Amino acid sequence: MVANGKEIDPVGRQICSPMPACRINLLVLPFQVIAVPIKQSMARKEIENEITLTMNGSPVSGRAGMTILEVARENGIDIPTLCHVSRLPPSGVCRLCVVEVAGSRTLVGACHTPITEGMMVATHSPKILAARKILVELLMASHPDSCLICDKANICELRNIAADLEIGLPRFRARKHYYPLEYENPNIIRDMSKCILCRRCVVACQDLKGERLFSVAYRGFESKVVSGCDQPVDKEACQDCDECITLCPSGALRRPRRPGEERAKKALFIKG
Amino acid sequence: MSQQAISNRHGEQDLIGRLKEAQAKFGHVSEEVMAELARSLDIPINDVYGVASFYSFLSTQPLGRNIIRICQSLPCYLKYGQTIMESVAQEIGIIPGETTADGKFSFQLTNCIGLCDRAPAMMINYDSHVDLTPKKIAQILGTYK
Ligand code: SF4
């Protein structure tokens, strides 16, 4: 996927380009000198909107309305996310992005909490790392053990995050779902046993396509993303747009492979 | 089933109110009704189904004439709610989630119904039955037709 001439992955993160950003900066240095005064005058206009806060002990600043996650990413702090998509409104369901905010009784979700003046945020304290680890461990514990033969294998965000957080074998024994594969629609194969209920497909279908083919139904452990009255995805309405499939962070949604077709996406390198 | 089937006296988007009305009228919320509601409220049918399947007092499947709901939450469990479930199951010959072949009873488990002070408790339709013992079950079920 290409946006503004940069290659980005479906989540909006920039994929390492052949020329790293630092080297580009060196190349355009002479122009930057000219650009500085303009930038400063713009900054002065925005100064009323500017909010300063402390993140992991160092002062950072953002504009009013920005979320903790956006400020963190701007400052090169990596907060893992599963349900968040930068171009879609936050749904705040996966809780993977939790951070500690001084004065808050509970951990707060970085993807949907706006910054406030003087906020003190810790993004990688031991408490948070433990919380994140348990979250992903629980997700993995109830995830089918089919990574080796899964279509998403190397480009799976869930697996990527599990490897990053060094989850290993989950300590918990959780119930798993076994739903039949839904392959009636020629444009999409849904394997709801692998779904982690991030609701990206629900939001994407509505906000990116104006269709509203998915909703979450049932309750508690039985919760499931359904189409219609828990029926196969409507062949007329689902028109091969692939938005939900590219956004799905697990192997739950995939495109039926047509004969002779190559996998379009480059595999991400995953450690572990 | 048409617009008159589910009245329009509810607020613009009162989906739950309409679903409750359909449930009261037909005993369950059928796919037809859901499609009708989706059309009249201009929302996708999956949203209607999502709401209808979320609430345990709304059913998307046809149910029996009488619905037995036995509480499965902790206080009732500690007062041997399990034995009540077993004796009901024995009495009518089905397990939770099923409906008897004659359509007389549907058997369901529910979470706390707010009668913990007199646990174990169950509801049949909208009547509550408290301080249950396995011995009382046959007599209570006998009062329902
Ligand atoms: S199908 Fe994929 S995108 Fe949709 S909720 Fe499940 S994991 Fe998320």
Ligand code: FES
């Ligand atoms: S990314 Fe913030 S809750 Fe999922």
Ligand code: FES
């Ligand atoms: S626990 Fe059974 S009624 Fe509350």
